[in-house]
Amino acid sequence: MVSPELLRRYPFFASLDEAQLQAIAMLGEEKHYPQGAIILQEEKPAEKLMLLLEGDVDLIYSGGGEGAVVNALVGSVATGEVLGVSSLIPPYRYICSARNNVPVRVVEFEARHLREMMEKDHRLGYVLMSNTAAAVLELLKYTQVELAAARA
Structure with a gap:
């Protein structure tokens, strides 16, 4: 369990009411990952949603078949943002891997319980899915910028 006050500080959870924050806080577990860890693995079942408390995480895409760029950086997650949003969106599989270049501290949630x-x-579902959509749009913006730069 983590403190509801901790979650309230972050935009993904800030608009939830006290009872909802308390219930979600009961599911959260603080974890640390050493530098260079693969926190989430592309194509694996998406079982965790994480709130990044400290550090930065790169999102890496390895798939795509013949002609694809292997281990392409497709986004990043900064302190205060969530990663693993695929855990809330069917078919509940990670679409990229997450690797940290510095030690990170997260609050980890079992997505099944969420x-x-x-x-x-x-x-609660509406708020979390709205916030999930916002997180996905931020990643899409990053990808658009990278794609435009690559084609310029």
């Missing part, structure tokens, strides 16, 4: 809560409390 999804169950979202099914029971539709307001």
Whole structure:
């Protein structure tokens, strides 16, 4: 369990009410990952959502078949942002890997439990899915900039 006050400081959770924050805080577990760890693995079942408390994480895409760029940097996650949003979006598989270049500290949530809560409390589900969509759009913006730069 983590403190609801800790979660309230971060935009992904800030708009939740006290009861919702308390319930989600009960699911959170603080973890540390050493430099160079592969935190999430592309194509694996997306079982964790993480709030990045300290550090930075690179999002790496390795797939794509013949002609694809292997281990391409496709985004990054900074302190205060979430990673593993694929854990809230069917088919619940990570679409890229996450690797940290510095030691990181996260709050880790079992996505299965979050999804169950979202099914029971539709307001919570709406807020978390809206925030998930916002996180995905930020990653898309990054990808657009990188693609435009590569084609220039």
